[in-house]
Amino acid sequence: MHAAILLVALVNKYCFDMNETVTMIVAAVYLILLQLWYRSKTKEQKGKIATIKRIALIAADAVIYAGVFLAVLINPYWNASSRRMDCFRKQCDGDRMISRKEALEDFDYAMKYLNRVHPLTMDGMSPEVEAKAEQARKNLSEQESVPTYELSREIESVFALLGDGHTHSDEEYAEPHYLKYNYEMRQAGYTLVGINGERFEDFLKNHPGLVSYETESYGIRLLKARISTLEGLRYLGVDTDGEITFDYVSKDGEPAERVVTAKDFLTLEEVYDYVEAATGEDIRPTDEKRDFVYYEIDEENSLAVLTLDECNYNAFYRKTVAEMFREVEEKGIRNVVVDLRNNGGGSSLVADEFISYLDTETYKTWASEWRFHYFILPIAQSVETNRQKDPVFDGNVYVLTSVVSYSAAMDFAMLIQDNGLGTIVGEPSGNLPASYGDVVQYRLPNSGIYMQVSMKGWHRVDTSKEGLPLLPDIDCPAEEALEKVTECCRPQADTSVTAQLQTDAVR
DSSP states (O other), rough: OOOGGGGGHHHHHTTTTHHHHHHHHHHHHHHHHHHHHHHHHHOOOHHHHHHHHHHHHHHHHHHHHHHHIIIIIOTTTOOOOOOOOOGGGOOOTTTEEEEHHHHHHHHHHHHHHHHHHOOOGGTOOOOOHHHHHHHHHHHHTTTTTHHHHHHHHHHHHHHHHGGGGSSSOEEEOOOEEEEHHHHHHHHHTTTEETTTTTTHHHHHHHHHTOOOOHHHHHHHHHHHHHTTTTHHHHHHTTTSSSOOOEEEEEETSEEEEEEEGGGEEEEEEEEEEHHHHHSSOOOOOSSSSSSSSSEEEEEETTEEEEEEEOOSSHHHHHHHHHHHHHHHHHHOEEEEEEETTTTTBBTTHHHHHHHTTBSSSSEEOOOOOEEEEEEEEEEEOEEEEEEOOOOOOOOOOEEEOOOOTTTTHHHHHHHHHTTOOOEEEHHHHHOOSSSSEEEEEEEEETTEEEEEEEEEOOOOOGGGTTOOOOOEEEOOGGGHHHHHHHHSSTTTTOOHHHHHHHHHHOO
């Protein structure tokens, strides 16, 4: 019965939020009452054994309460929503109106866990962030009712000042409306570069605090995602009642415009119908799901390409990597490519698994700081002994990156580059090597807005490059990266290109 108090951690993890102070008080009262009940049942018992039992029970309760303390007040995942069962998971509708009281409660909830979890708020918010939080709360308090998307925007205005792309808030919509021309404009070779005559680079500077990002290229990517929907435009503060001009650039660099109205934004199913009628193509997703990891062998160019679309460290990933390196050895392949251009992150263990097949005895990892509410646990940089697996590959390694390469995908590329294990080809990654991550996820209690907060700070493996972005050794548009590597691997490859890539591979 005494140990049953520890079940509060499971209830919190899988069911619903529990106020930290109330939980601690209830736990203390529960254990005290159990002590009194036990004493009443054993008050007739005398002697050394009875005394030892009572002392043991008090000691056990002290240990149990310490466990509750750790679970409630130090554990960064307390009240996190990532493991909640569907019946307890609060959903959000960005179009819903909530009361001023509910909006302020949710805002205070968001600020509470920002202060409790993020390493940058260990000593409280900076004056700049504090001032923004006060202004955002004032904005909400001046309204009788608040649209959920506006609450999300006010929270994001605070989060964005941290310069941490992992810490952000997002509202959701039951049925978002997408610009129906997106697909045909992309197919025609046009790239969206701005809206209403304002380039995205300028939009980020002129309207700060709308999205959380670390690199400008990733901030632009987030803007594009918002601008592609009617709901996202409204979140960004764009007037959707009149005409909206979408600014494009052709493959040849020629500017182009497309003027649209709210009527040009359709539900996803309506967009599929529109594209099929306009182009004859059915772009509906099929039931076939491509594996998140797979490889292809190009014997002619002595090239193996491992495509990894998410950093999912599981048995299938390990099996795929092992099979690839076995086939690489059997066929005498001298070049291995890891394609991370569509990888948004996951577990950094995927990089360790890949490195275990490379011809290196050791490799350096990054230093970090882990926030546990009242204190930060520093973890120093270490030199890991490579647990090599057969077969060992001693050829050339290339990693393809883009702005989409984020979080653990960026870490993968950084480990390869900063340890001199291979060459990075493509575009700079979406976030910085020295940044924050390992997020805790929450659902705000009234609105259901999703938010996440980083609980760890990370440093770059190559400390001489601390603060710098992960720059490719060979900088080129992401869509050309694989072709660039293949060129140098061809038997008749241009020697100057080959020399450049080989030099970078061993640098």
